[in-house]
Amino acid sequence: MSVSYQGITFEPLYTKAQIAQIVETIAHRIATDYAGKQPHFICVLKGSVFFATDLLRALPMDCTMSFVQLSSYQGMASCGKVEEVLALNADIRGKDVIIIEDIIDSGLTMHAFKQRLEREQPASIALAALLFKPEQLLYEDARPDYYGAEITKEFVIGYGLDLDGLARNLPEIYKATK
Numbered sequence: 001m002s003v004s005y006q007g008i009t010f011e012p013l014y015t016k017a018q019i020a021q022i023v024e025t026i027a028h029r030i031a032t033d034y035a036g037k038q039p040h041f042i043c044v045l046k047g048s049v050f051f052a053t054d055l056l057r058a059l060p061m062d063c064t065m066s067f068v069q070l071s072s073y074q075g076m077a078s079c080g081k082v083e084e085v086l087a088l089n090a091d092i093r094g095k096d097v098i099i100i101e102d103i104i105d106s107g108l109t110m111h112a113f114k115q116r117l118e119r120e121q122p123a124s125i126a127l128a129a130l131l132f133k134p135e136q137l138l139y140e141d142a143r144p145d146y147y148g149a150e151i152t153k154e155f156v157i158g159y160g161l162d163l164d165g166l167a168r169n170l171p172e173i174y175k176a177t178k
């Protein structure tokens with residue numbers, strides 16, 4: 001069934017069962033790639049909170065997690081600035097870090113955030129995103145290492161993804177009708 005926010009109609013894109021399958025698949029890929037390691041996950045608030053908590057519960061290995069909240073601004077030229085509204089409160093030096101994001105659009109936010117994390121000298125940085133809009137990507141270093149599904153540029157909501165703060169709590173994912 002479709003839902004409506006701010007006069008925009010959104011049609012179902014992924015059901016609860018499909019999301020659970022996507023999350024399970026990513027968890028298994030990460031568990032395979034990080035076997036014998038103890039990754040540190042950084043959940044990027046607020047959008048990835050549902051994805052992060054489901055992903056980590058599906059992960060059959062020891063890990064740690066922390067949270068950040070970011071706000072990005074498109075600066076002049078191609079360089080963007082990302083502000084940490086809620087700062088990272090973890091020592092990631094020497095750790096295998098996996099950032100958990102809801103969606104990669106232009107990639108500006110993750111481009112800037114990865115550069116900031118590099119300065120803390122982690123052993124590695126990987127990016128796991130639930131959704132990826134490849135046609136929109138402007139920053140190649142923000143291409144996710146793990147993602148659930150590629151989608152077109154239409155705006156999506158639900159399962160953490162919001163429209164002006166609303167619709168995050170929808171258990172399914174919906175996409176705007178054109």
Ligand code: IMP
Pocket residue numbers: 047072101102103104105106107108109110154155156157161162163
């Ligand atoms: P980027 O920096 O352009 O990659 O934008 C990433 C951020 O924009 C995500 O973390 C989301 O908060 C937001 N965003 C991008 N596309 C959507 C969408 O379709 N629905 C909801 N939020 C989105």
Ligand code: MG
Pocket residue numbers: 044045046047048102103
């Ligand atoms: Mg976000």
